[in-house]
Amino acid sequence: IANMGISALRVGAGLNELAIPASIYDAIAPHVVESTIKVLSDKDGALIFNKNELDDIIAHTQAIAVGMGMGPNKDENRKIITYILENFSGPILIDADGLNAFEGELKYLLSFKNVIITPHPKEFSRLANIDIKDVLKDEMKCLDAHLKDIKGTILLKGTSTIVANSSSRFIVSNGTPALAKGGSGDTLSGVILGLLSQGIENIQAAYMGAYLCAKAALKAEEDFSQYGVLASDVARELKNIIK
Numbered sequence: 001i002a003n004m005g006i007s008a009l010r011v012g013a014g015l016n017e018l019a020i021p022a023s024i025y026d027a028i029a030p031h032v033v034e035s036t037i038k039v040l041s042d043k044d045g046a047l048i049f050n051k052n053e054l055d056d057i058i059a060h061t062q063a064i065a066v067g068m069g070m071g072p073n074k075d076e077n078r079k080i081i082t083y084i085l086e087n088f089s090g091p092i093l094i095d096a097d098g099l100n101a102f103e104g105e106l107k108y109l110l111s112f113k114n115v116i117i118t119p120h121p122k123e124f125s126r127l128a129n130i131d132i133k134d135v136l137k138d139e140m141k142c143l144d145a146h147l148k149d150i151k152g153t154i155l156l157k158g159t160s161t162i163v164a165n166s167s168s169r170f171i172v173s174n175g176t177p178a179l180a181k182g183g184s185g186d187t188l189s190g191v192i193l194g195l196l197s198q199g200i201e202n203i204q205a206a207y208m209g210a211y212l213c214a215k216a217a218l219k220a221e222e223d224f225s226q227y228g229v230l231a232s233d234v235a236r237e238l239k240n241i242i243k
Helices: 002-010 022-031 051-059 074-087 121-128 132-137 139-146 184-196 202-228 231-242
Strands: 017-021 036-040 064-066 092-094 115-117 153-156 161-164 169-172
Touching (some): 002 017, 002 184, 002 231, 022 036, 051 074, 064 184, 074 092, 092 184, 121 132, 121 139, 132 139, 153 202, 161 202, 184 202, 184 231, 202 231
Parallel strands (some): 017 036, 064 092, 115 153
8 A cells, every 4th residue: 555655656646645544553654654644433454434534535635546455344345435436526546445345336336437447357347247257258348348328437457458438448558467466456556546636537547557557567577577576666666667
C-alpha cells in the first residue's frame, strides 16, 4: 500500500493520503514517508462504515482508489464503496477486495461514469458471473459481451492488458512476467490515481498507467532480471520512465 502512495506521487500527484484501519497504524506508519496517513474506524483490523469519516475524505480529495487491503469483510466493504460511489463525483478506482464485494455486479460498478475497475481475469469472471476458462479463452470477446451501455472504464490485467469503455478498446502489449508479483497491482493503482488527480481522462489514465508500469518493470529487469523485480522496484523506476 505504501508503494501505491509513492507511485501516485512519482507520476505527479501533489499530495497522497493513505486511509487505513486505526488498529494497524503502528505497523504501517514506519513504511510511509512521503504520503500522509488518515486512520479510519475498524474492527479487528478491517474497516467499518463510518459516514463522517467518509464525508471528510470525499470533501478533501480529487481522486480515490479503494479496495486494496480492505480484507474479506464483504458487507462492510460494499457499504463503504457504495457510499463513495453515490456521493463522490471525482474519479474512483476500484480494485482487489473492493471488487470482491460486488460479485456478479459488473454492470452496476460500470454504470458510474467516474469509475475505473482494474480486475485480473479471475476477478473479472466473478464480477461478470462467467467461467474463468471462457475469460482466458477470449478476453476481448468476453469484454465486448459485457460492456454495452456502460459508462465506466475497465482495465483487464494480463500479459497484454486491455483497457476499455463502451466505445473504445486499447491493448497495452509491453507487459512482462516481472509484474506477476504481489503488490504490482497496488503500484498500478497508484500510477493511475496520480494521473487521475491531474485531470487526465479516465481511459487515458488507465492505459497510460499500464504502459508506464510495464516500462518501469522492464527497466528494473536490467538490474534484477524478470525473477527478481519487486513492486517497490517498479515504483522507484517510474521516475526514470517519466524523465
